[in-house]
Amino acid sequence: AQKITQTQPGMFVQEKEAVTLDCTYDTSDQSYGLFWYKQPSSGEMIFLIYQGSYDEQNATEGRYSLNFQKARKSANLVISASQLGDSAMYFCAMRGFNDMRFGAGTRLTVKP
Amino acid sequence: DAGITQSPRYKITETGRQVTLMCHQTWSHSYMFWYRQDLGHGLRLIYYSAAADITDKGEVPDGYVVSRSKTENFPLTLESATRSQTSVYFCASGGPNTGELFFGEGSRLTVL
Numbered sequence: 001a002q003k004i005t006q007t008q009p010g011m012f013v014q015e016k017e018a019v020t021l022d023c024t025y026d027t028s029d030q031s032y033g034l035f036w037y038k039q040p041s042s043g044e045m046i047f048l049i050y051q052g053s054y055d056e057q058n059a060t061e062g063r064y065s066l067n068f069q070k071a072r073k074s075a076n077l078v079i080s081a082s083q084l085g086d087s088a089m090y091f092c093a094m095r096g097f098n099d100m101r102f103g104a105g106t107r108l109t110v111k112p
Numbered sequence: 113d114a115g116i117t118q119s120p121r122y123k124i125t126e127t128g129r130q131v132t133l134m135c136h137q138t139w140s141h142s143y144m145f146w147y148r149q150d151l152g153h154g155l156r157l158i159y160y161s162a163a164a165d166i167t168d169k170g171e172v173p174d175g176y177v178v179s180r181s182k183t184e185n186f187p188l189t190l191e192s193a194t195r196s197q198t199s200v201y202f203c204a205s206g207g208p209n210t211g212e213l214f215f216g217e218g219s220r221l222t223v224l
Contacts, residue, residue, distance in 0.1 A: 006154075033211060045202065045215035091154055093213075098162060099170060100145065100206075100213055102155040 002027045006092055006103035013082045014111050020067070021077040021106045023092030029053075032096045034075040036066065039089040039105075048090075051075060082110045115139075118203050118216035125193050126224050133188045133219045135203030143206045144186040145170075145213065146178065148199040155202060161186055162208075193223045 003026040013019035025034065036048040051059045051066045059066045067076040075094075079086055087110045092103040116137040125131050135144065142163050147155040147170075157170030159178040167178050175197060177189045186205075190197055200220050204213040 031209070033209075035212065037215075043200070043218055045204075047212055047214075050212055093155075095206075095211070095213070098143075098168065099157055099160050100204075101157060101171070102147070104152065104154040 002029070002032075002094055002096055002099075002101045004092055004094055004101050004103035006106050008106045009104075010107045010109070012109050012111060013079075015084060016081055018078060018080045019082055019108065021079070021090050021092075021108065023075045023077065023103060025073050025075060025092075025094045027073075027094060027096055029096040032094055034066065034068065035093040035095065035100075036064070036075075036077045037091045037093060037102075038086075039091065041088070045091075049077070079108075084110050084112060086110050116203060116205050116214055116216045118201075118219045120219060121217065122220050124222045124224065127194060128192050131190045131193050131221065133190075133201055133203075133221070135186045135188070135216060137184055137186075137205040137214075139205060139214070140183055141205035141214075142183070142208055143213075144180065145204040145206075146176070146186070146188045147202045147204065148172065148197075149202060149218075150199050158188065158201075190221075193221075195223050197221065198223045 032053045034051040038046040065078045145160040146158040161167045161180040203216040206213040
């Protein structure tokens with residue numbers, strides 16, 4: 001069975017600084033996708049970034065980048081130049097052959 | 113409008129009652145999912161469906177029933193609601209393979 005681990009229940013970062021949110025995963029699937037979603041206090045799930053297991057380059061989307069280390073089975077999210085609006089829950093997820101599983105999440109708080 | 117919609121958004125019921133949460137998507141996505149979100153657990157997969165008339169259990173299927181007679185609909189039924197099923201329920205849809213999932217706005221269920 002797939003397992004996603006986020007070891008940081010909460011993180012603080014100063015506005016305009018960079019922050020890394022950790023994610024490790026475990027799967028026996030050869031092909032899979034890794035995702036990060038943001039959930040603000042309003043509750044909706046917002047897709048941020050995607051990395052395919054066969055992609056050799058790390059994915060980037062604006063201020064978001066995914067640090068993919070396949071051998072270590074890690075998929076850390078890096079947010080550069082943090083903004084107050086980045087304060088939210090962040091979920092790492094992995095989609096294998098059929099289903100998609102999520103980690104427990106990290107609550108990020110950006111300090112002014 | 114294209115998208116994925118859940119109804120009702122808010123529901124209060126009593127222990128032992130049957131409750132059905134509806135999910136409808138307009139993209140003709142083959143895959144649909146139901147998750148529940150509880151504090152400290154992230155999103156946990158209840159059931160998923162790879163196509164019409166094909167459903168499979170996720171991590172926490174006990175106490176839930178699903179059906180998928182049409183591609184666009186994926187209702188979730190609690191046949192006899194319990195207090196432990198008080199949660200926020202998210203429906204999601206996506207294409208095949210390892211691509212992104214698109215989420216509904218969530219349904220907040222309270223079982224008294």
